[in-house]
Amino acid sequence: MRMSFLRVLVSGLLLVSATAHAEQSAEFVRLWKAYETDTNQISLQENCKPKWVHAEMNVRFRGTIILHHGFTACTQQYYLWAGDLAHAGYDVLLPVLPGHGHVLKTDKKGKLYNDTDSLPTRKNWASVYAKAVGTFNRIMAQSAGDRVVGGLSVGGEVAVGSVLADVKLYKRLILFAPFFRLSTEQAPLSENDGKWLQEIQKYLGPILNKDKPMAIDLAANPGGYLYSFSNRRQSWGKGCEINERNVGRAGYCNWTLNAVSADQAYGLNLIAKASTMTEFPQTQILAVEKDPTAATPFISKFFEIIKPRSSYNASMCLFRKDTNHSLISTYDSPEQAKYWHTFLREQSTRFVVDGVWVRQSAELLADEGSTPACDISNPAQYNPFDWMHR
16 A cells, blocks of 8 residues: 555656656647757757757746847857746747858858858848747747747847737746847947948948948948948957857857848837837836947837836836946857846846846936936845745
Protein backbone atom coordinates (compact mmCIF):
# COMPACT_ATOMS: atom_id res chain seq x y z
CA MET A 1 0.00 0.00 0.00
CA ARG A 2 2.81 2.36 0.96
CA MET A 3 4.73 1.47 -2.19
CA SER A 4 1.64 2.17 -4.25
CA PHE A 5 1.28 5.59 -2.60
CA LEU A 6 4.94 6.39 -3.31
CA ARG A 7 4.49 5.37 -6.94
CA VAL A 8 1.49 7.70 -7.24
CA LEU A 9 3.40 10.53 -5.54
CA VAL A 10 6.47 10.09 -7.73
CA SER A 11 4.31 9.82 -10.84
CA GLY A 12 2.56 13.04 -9.87
CA LEU A 13 5.85 14.85 -9.34
CA LEU A 14 7.14 13.60 -12.67
CA LEU A 15 3.93 14.74 -14.34
CA VAL A 16 4.31 18.26 -12.89
CA SER A 17 7.93 18.35 -13.99
CA ALA A 18 7.12 17.01 -17.44
CA THR A 19 4.32 19.47 -18.01
CA ALA A 20 6.26 22.55 -16.86
CA HIS A 21 7.54 22.95 -20.42
CA ALA A 22 4.37 21.56 -21.95
CA GLU A 23 2.15 24.49 -21.03
CA GLN A 24 2.10 25.57 -24.66
CA SER A 25 -0.40 24.09 -27.09
CA ALA A 26 0.58 21.81 -29.93
CA GLU A 27 -0.49 24.53 -32.37
CA PHE A 28 1.78 27.07 -30.70
CA VAL A 29 4.72 24.68 -30.97
CA ARG A 30 3.91 23.94 -34.60
CA LEU A 31 3.69 27.61 -35.56
CA TRP A 32 6.92 28.55 -33.77
CA LYS A 33 8.81 25.62 -35.26
CA ALA A 34 7.48 26.53 -38.72
CA TYR A 35 8.71 30.10 -38.19
CA GLU A 36 12.13 28.84 -37.10
CA THR A 37 12.38 26.51 -40.08
CA ASP A 38 11.32 29.20 -42.54
CA THR A 39 13.68 31.81 -41.07
CA ASN A 40 16.66 29.46 -40.84
CA GLN A 41 16.46 28.72 -44.55
CA ILE A 42 18.56 31.86 -44.80
CA SER A 43 22.10 31.47 -43.47
CA LEU A 44 21.99 33.40 -40.20
CA GLN A 45 24.66 34.19 -37.66
CA GLU A 46 24.37 31.85 -34.69
CA ASN A 47 23.41 34.57 -32.21
CA CYS A 48 20.85 35.98 -34.62
CA LYS A 49 18.77 32.83 -35.00
CA PRO A 50 15.26 32.77 -33.49
CA LYS A 51 15.24 31.29 -30.01
CA TRP A 52 12.64 29.97 -27.60
CA VAL A 53 13.91 30.26 -24.04
CA HIS A 54 11.76 27.95 -21.94
CA ALA A 55 10.41 28.88 -18.53
CA GLU A 56 12.37 27.19 -15.75
CA MET A 57 10.83 23.98 -14.51
CA ASN A 58 11.06 24.76 -10.80
CA VAL A 59 8.84 27.86 -10.89
CA ARG A 60 5.17 28.42 -11.64
CA PHE A 61 4.52 29.01 -15.33
CA ARG A 62 3.17 32.53 -15.85
CA GLY A 63 2.97 33.26 -19.54
CA THR A 64 4.70 34.03 -22.82
CA ILE A 65 6.66 37.10 -23.84
CA ILE A 66 7.96 37.93 -27.31
CA LEU A 67 10.85 40.40 -27.58
CA HIS A 68 12.05 42.17 -30.71
CA HIS A 69 15.68 43.30 -31.00
CA GLY A 70 16.99 46.57 -32.39
CA PHE A 71 18.15 47.80 -35.79
CA THR A 72 21.24 45.96 -37.13
CA ALA A 73 21.38 43.94 -33.89
CA CYS A 74 20.23 40.40 -33.11
CA THR A 75 18.38 38.17 -30.67
CA GLN A 76 21.43 38.08 -28.36
CA GLN A 77 20.51 41.55 -27.08
CA TYR A 78 17.98 39.82 -24.80
CA TYR A 79 19.94 36.77 -23.69
CA LEU A 80 20.60 38.00 -20.13
CA TRP A 81 17.12 39.37 -19.54
CA ALA A 82 15.55 36.30 -21.14
CA GLY A 83 17.21 34.26 -18.39
CA ASP A 84 15.58 36.48 -15.75
CA LEU A 85 12.19 36.08 -17.40
CA ALA A 86 12.57 32.30 -17.69
CA HIS A 87 13.45 32.27 -13.97
CA ALA A 88 10.23 34.18 -13.36
CA GLY A 89 8.15 31.54 -15.16
CA TYR A 90 7.90 32.93 -18.70
CA ASP A 91 8.51 31.31 -22.04
CA VAL A 92 10.53 33.88 -23.99
CA LEU A 93 10.39 34.10 -27.78
CA LEU A 94 13.24 35.90 -29.54
CA PRO A 95 12.49 36.32 -33.26
CA VAL A 96 14.78 38.04 -35.75
CA LEU A 97 13.74 41.28 -37.46
CA PRO A 98 13.11 41.17 -41.23
CA GLY A 99 16.32 41.35 -43.25
CA HIS A 100 18.57 41.01 -40.21
CA GLY A 101 21.19 38.55 -39.05
CA HIS A 102 22.56 37.20 -42.32
CA VAL A 103 26.04 35.71 -42.19
CA LEU A 104 28.88 38.01 -43.17
CA LYS A 105 30.10 38.08 -46.76
CA THR A 106 33.54 38.81 -48.20
CA ASP A 107 34.16 41.47 -50.83
CA LYS A 108 36.76 41.39 -53.64
CA LYS A 109 39.39 42.80 -51.29
CA GLY A 110 38.76 40.08 -48.71
CA LYS A 111 37.00 42.42 -46.32
CA LEU A 112 33.96 41.18 -44.40
CA TYR A 113 30.70 43.03 -44.77
CA ASN A 114 26.99 42.59 -44.06
CA ASP A 115 24.48 42.02 -46.83
CA THR A 116 21.98 44.83 -46.30
CA ASP A 117 19.94 44.12 -49.44
CA SER A 118 17.17 42.42 -47.45
CA LEU A 119 16.56 45.26 -44.99
CA PRO A 120 13.15 46.93 -45.37
CA THR A 121 13.11 49.85 -47.81
CA ARG A 122 10.91 52.83 -48.54
CA LYS A 123 9.28 50.76 -51.28
CA ASN A 124 8.34 47.70 -49.24
CA TRP A 125 8.37 48.56 -45.51
CA ALA A 126 4.58 48.43 -45.12
CA SER A 127 4.23 44.93 -46.56
CA VAL A 128 7.40 43.59 -44.90
CA TYR A 129 6.41 44.70 -41.40
CA ALA A 130 2.75 43.73 -41.86
CA LYS A 131 3.83 40.20 -42.82
CA ALA A 132 6.22 39.94 -39.85
CA VAL A 133 3.64 41.23 -37.37
CA GLY A 134 1.03 38.85 -38.76
CA THR A 135 3.37 35.90 -38.27
CA PHE A 136 4.28 36.88 -34.70
CA ASN A 137 0.69 37.54 -33.68
CA ARG A 138 -0.50 34.21 -35.07
CA ILE A 139 2.09 32.46 -32.92
CA MET A 140 1.32 34.51 -29.82
CA ALA A 141 -2.44 33.99 -30.24
CA GLN A 142 -1.81 30.30 -29.49
CA SER A 143 0.51 30.95 -26.52
CA ALA A 144 -0.28 30.05 -22.92
CA GLY A 145 -0.63 32.30 -19.89
CA ASP A 146 -0.28 36.09 -19.85
CA ARG A 147 0.89 37.47 -23.17
CA VAL A 148 3.47 40.26 -23.20
CA VAL A 149 5.28 41.94 -26.09
CA GLY A 150 8.35 44.15 -25.98
CA GLY A 151 10.97 45.70 -28.19
CA LEU A 152 14.12 47.79 -28.34
CA SER A 153 14.47 50.68 -30.79
CA VAL A 154 13.15 49.46 -34.18
CA GLY A 155 12.08 46.30 -32.36
CA GLY A 156 9.88 48.63 -30.33
CA GLU A 157 8.17 49.63 -33.57
CA VAL A 158 7.41 45.98 -34.31
CA ALA A 159 6.09 45.52 -30.76
CA VAL A 160 3.80 48.53 -31.16
CA GLY A 161 2.75 47.31 -34.60
CA SER A 162 1.84 43.94 -33.07
CA VAL A 163 -0.42 45.63 -30.51
CA LEU A 164 -2.05 47.88 -33.10
CA ALA A 165 -2.80 44.85 -35.27
CA ASP A 166 -4.56 43.04 -32.40
CA VAL A 167 -5.05 45.27 -29.38
CA LYS A 168 -6.71 42.57 -27.26
CA LEU A 169 -3.95 40.00 -27.76
CA TYR A 170 -1.42 41.35 -25.26
CA LYS A 171 -1.78 42.07 -21.55
CA ARG A 172 1.32 44.27 -21.38
CA LEU A 173 3.71 46.15 -23.64
CA ILE A 174 7.25 47.18 -22.67
CA LEU A 175 9.34 49.45 -24.88
CA PHE A 176 13.04 50.27 -24.64
CA ALA A 177 13.97 53.51 -26.44
CA PRO A 178 11.40 52.84 -29.19
CA PHE A 179 12.37 54.27 -32.55
CA PHE A 180 9.73 56.33 -34.31
CA ARG A 181 12.06 58.86 -35.92
CA LEU A 182 15.79 59.58 -35.91
CA SER A 183 16.90 62.03 -33.26
CA THR A 184 18.00 65.56 -34.19
CA GLU A 185 20.42 65.51 -31.26
CA GLN A 186 23.13 64.26 -33.60
CA ALA A 187 25.58 66.80 -34.96
CA PRO A 188 24.98 67.39 -38.69
CA LEU A 189 28.49 66.21 -39.55
CA SER A 190 29.61 64.11 -36.61
CA GLU A 191 32.74 62.00 -36.86
CA ASN A 192 30.82 58.71 -36.70
CA ASP A 193 28.57 59.53 -39.63
CA GLY A 194 31.23 58.76 -42.23
CA LYS A 195 31.20 59.87 -45.83
CA TRP A 196 27.50 59.60 -46.56
CA LEU A 197 26.70 62.98 -45.03
CA GLN A 198 29.51 64.62 -46.96
CA GLU A 199 28.16 63.00 -50.11
CA ILE A 200 24.66 64.41 -49.77
CA GLN A 201 25.83 67.69 -48.25
CA LYS A 202 26.22 69.23 -51.72
CA TYR A 203 22.64 68.29 -52.61
CA LEU A 204 20.79 68.72 -49.33
CA GLY A 205 23.09 70.97 -47.33
CA PRO A 206 20.57 73.50 -45.95
CA ILE A 207 18.04 70.78 -45.07
CA LEU A 208 20.73 68.46 -43.73
CA ASN A 209 22.07 71.06 -41.33
CA LYS A 210 18.59 71.79 -40.04
CA ASP A 211 16.94 68.36 -39.99
CA LYS A 212 18.99 65.21 -40.62
CA PRO A 213 15.95 62.85 -40.45
CA MET A 214 14.21 64.85 -43.18
CA ALA A 215 17.36 64.83 -45.29
CA ILE A 216 17.54 61.04 -45.04
CA ASP A 217 13.91 60.75 -46.16
CA LEU A 218 14.59 63.01 -49.13
CA ALA A 219 17.67 60.98 -50.10
CA ALA A 220 15.64 57.75 -49.88
CA ASN A 221 12.69 59.07 -51.86
CA PRO A 222 12.02 56.29 -54.41
CA GLY A 223 11.46 58.89 -57.12
CA GLY A 224 14.47 61.02 -56.23
CA TYR A 225 17.92 61.26 -57.79
CA LEU A 226 19.65 60.09 -54.59
CA TYR A 227 17.64 56.89 -54.27
CA SER A 228 20.39 54.60 -55.59
CA PHE A 229 22.84 56.25 -53.22
CA SER A 230 20.47 55.58 -50.31
CA ASN A 231 20.89 51.84 -50.97
CA ARG A 232 24.67 51.88 -50.62
CA ARG A 233 26.15 50.13 -47.59
CA GLN A 234 27.15 52.48 -44.80
CA SER A 235 29.05 51.51 -41.65
CA TRP A 236 28.73 52.10 -37.93
CA GLY A 237 32.53 52.45 -38.01
CA LYS A 238 35.47 50.91 -36.19
CA GLY A 239 33.67 50.95 -32.85
CA CYS A 240 31.35 48.28 -34.22
CA GLU A 241 33.76 46.51 -36.57
CA ILE A 242 36.46 46.11 -33.94
CA ASN A 243 35.31 46.79 -30.38
CA GLU A 244 31.86 45.20 -30.57
CA ARG A 245 32.87 42.29 -32.78
CA ASN A 246 35.68 41.47 -30.34
CA VAL A 247 33.20 40.90 -27.51
CA GLY A 248 31.00 38.75 -29.72
CA ARG A 249 28.32 41.19 -30.86
CA ALA A 250 26.22 39.58 -33.57
CA GLY A 251 24.32 41.47 -36.22
CA TYR A 252 25.33 44.10 -38.74
CA CYS A 253 27.92 46.83 -38.69
CA ASN A 254 26.49 47.95 -42.03
CA TRP A 255 23.18 49.63 -42.83
CA THR A 256 21.58 51.86 -45.48
CA LEU A 257 19.96 55.28 -45.47
CA ASN A 258 17.01 53.64 -47.19
CA ALA A 259 16.46 51.26 -44.26
CA VAL A 260 16.60 54.13 -41.75
CA SER A 261 14.09 56.08 -43.82
CA ALA A 262 11.83 53.02 -44.06
CA ASP A 263 11.80 52.70 -40.28
CA GLN A 264 11.03 56.41 -39.95
CA ALA A 265 8.07 55.94 -42.28
CA TYR A 266 6.92 52.97 -40.20
CA GLY A 267 7.28 54.94 -36.98
CA LEU A 268 5.18 57.88 -38.15
CA ASN A 269 2.57 55.44 -39.46
CA LEU A 270 2.37 53.75 -36.04
CA ILE A 271 1.90 57.05 -34.22
CA ALA A 272 -0.88 58.05 -36.61
CA LYS A 273 -2.61 54.69 -36.20
CA ALA A 274 -2.26 54.79 -32.41
CA SER A 275 -4.23 58.03 -32.36
CA THR A 276 -7.22 56.19 -33.83
CA MET A 277 -7.29 53.48 -31.16
CA THR A 278 -9.81 53.47 -28.34
CA GLU A 279 -7.91 51.10 -26.05
CA PHE A 280 -4.37 49.93 -25.37
CA PRO A 281 -2.70 47.38 -23.05
CA GLN A 282 -0.75 48.41 -19.98
CA THR A 283 2.44 50.01 -21.26
CA GLN A 284 5.85 50.81 -19.79
CA ILE A 285 8.17 53.03 -21.85
CA LEU A 286 11.86 53.38 -20.95
CA ALA A 287 13.86 55.82 -23.04
CA VAL A 288 17.02 57.93 -22.90
CA GLU A 289 17.41 61.64 -22.22
CA LYS A 290 18.61 63.40 -25.39
CA ASP A 291 18.99 60.06 -27.14
CA PRO A 292 21.17 60.56 -30.25
CA THR A 293 19.35 57.73 -32.02
CA ALA A 294 15.63 57.65 -31.18
CA ALA A 295 13.91 61.05 -31.04
CA THR A 296 12.45 61.38 -27.55
CA PRO A 297 9.88 64.03 -28.62
CA PHE A 298 8.26 61.40 -30.85
CA ILE A 299 8.39 58.82 -28.05
CA SER A 300 6.71 61.35 -25.76
CA LYS A 301 4.10 62.06 -28.44
CA PHE A 302 3.30 58.36 -28.68
CA PHE A 303 3.11 58.13 -24.89
CA GLU A 304 0.65 61.01 -24.64
CA ILE A 305 -1.53 59.36 -27.29
CA ILE A 306 -1.75 55.96 -25.63
CA LYS A 307 -1.83 57.08 -21.99
CA PRO A 308 -5.58 57.82 -21.86
CA ARG A 309 -6.30 54.75 -23.99
CA SER A 310 -4.45 52.22 -21.85
CA SER A 311 -6.62 49.93 -19.74
CA TYR A 312 -4.27 50.32 -16.79
CA ASN A 313 -2.70 53.60 -17.88
CA ALA A 314 0.87 53.92 -19.07
CA SER A 315 4.17 55.05 -17.59
CA MET A 316 7.31 56.59 -19.09
CA CYS A 317 10.64 57.61 -17.62
CA LEU A 318 14.04 58.50 -19.05
CA PHE A 319 17.48 57.22 -18.21
CA ARG A 320 20.20 59.85 -18.08
CA LYS A 321 21.86 60.95 -21.32
CA ASP A 322 25.06 59.01 -20.52
CA THR A 323 22.97 55.84 -20.91
CA ASN A 324 23.41 53.92 -24.14
CA HIS A 325 20.49 53.81 -26.56
CA SER A 326 20.65 50.00 -26.57
CA LEU A 327 19.69 49.98 -22.84
CA ILE A 328 19.02 46.27 -22.31
CA SER A 329 22.00 45.03 -24.36
CA THR A 330 25.51 44.50 -23.00
CA TYR A 331 27.05 43.85 -26.42
CA ASP A 332 26.62 47.35 -27.84
CA SER A 333 29.30 49.90 -26.88
CA PRO A 334 31.17 47.41 -24.64
CA GLU A 335 33.60 50.11 -23.52
CA GLN A 336 30.79 51.76 -21.58
CA ALA A 337 30.07 50.73 -18.00
CA LYS A 338 26.44 49.62 -17.99
CA TYR A 339 25.74 50.90 -14.48
CA TRP A 340 21.99 50.95 -15.12
CA HIS A 341 21.70 47.41 -16.42
CA THR A 342 20.90 45.46 -13.23
CA PHE A 343 18.30 48.03 -12.20
CA LEU A 344 16.74 47.93 -15.66
CA ARG A 345 16.47 44.15 -15.76
CA GLU A 346 15.06 43.85 -12.25
CA GLN A 347 12.50 46.63 -12.68
CA SER A 348 11.49 45.50 -16.16
CA THR A 349 10.95 41.94 -14.93
CA ARG A 350 8.74 43.24 -12.15
CA PHE A 351 6.63 45.13 -14.68
CA VAL A 352 6.25 42.07 -16.90
CA VAL A 353 5.21 39.88 -13.96
CA ASP A 354 3.13 42.22 -11.81
CA GLY A 355 2.56 45.36 -13.86
CA VAL A 356 4.53 47.45 -11.34
CA TRP A 357 5.91 50.62 -12.89
CA VAL A 358 9.65 51.18 -13.13
CA ARG A 359 10.61 53.46 -10.26
CA GLN A 360 10.70 57.17 -11.14
CA SER A 361 12.59 60.08 -9.64
CA ALA A 362 10.74 63.14 -8.35
CA GLU A 363 12.89 65.18 -10.72
CA LEU A 364 11.35 66.20 -14.04
CA LEU A 365 13.61 66.69 -17.05
CA ALA A 366 12.63 70.11 -18.37
CA ASP A 367 14.48 69.67 -21.67
CA GLU A 368 12.46 66.52 -22.36
CA GLY A 369 8.96 67.86 -21.90
CA SER A 370 9.11 67.50 -18.11
CA THR A 371 9.32 63.71 -18.36
CA PRO A 372 10.45 62.11 -15.08
CA ALA A 373 13.84 60.48 -14.79
CA CYS A 374 14.07 56.78 -13.97
CA ASP A 375 15.21 56.56 -10.36
CA ILE A 376 18.30 54.37 -10.01
CA SER A 377 19.86 56.52 -7.27
CA ASN A 378 18.74 54.35 -4.35
CA PRO A 379 18.94 50.58 -3.86
CA ALA A 380 15.68 48.73 -4.32
CA GLN A 381 13.68 48.50 -1.12
CA TYR A 382 12.37 45.09 -2.05
CA ASN A 383 13.61 41.75 -3.20
CA PRO A 384 13.14 42.02 -7.00
CA PHE A 385 12.17 38.34 -7.11
CA ASP A 386 9.89 38.28 -4.07
CA TRP A 387 6.92 37.50 -6.30
CA MET A 388 8.47 34.12 -7.04
CA HIS A 389 7.46 32.95 -3.58
CA ARG A 390 3.78 33.62 -4.13
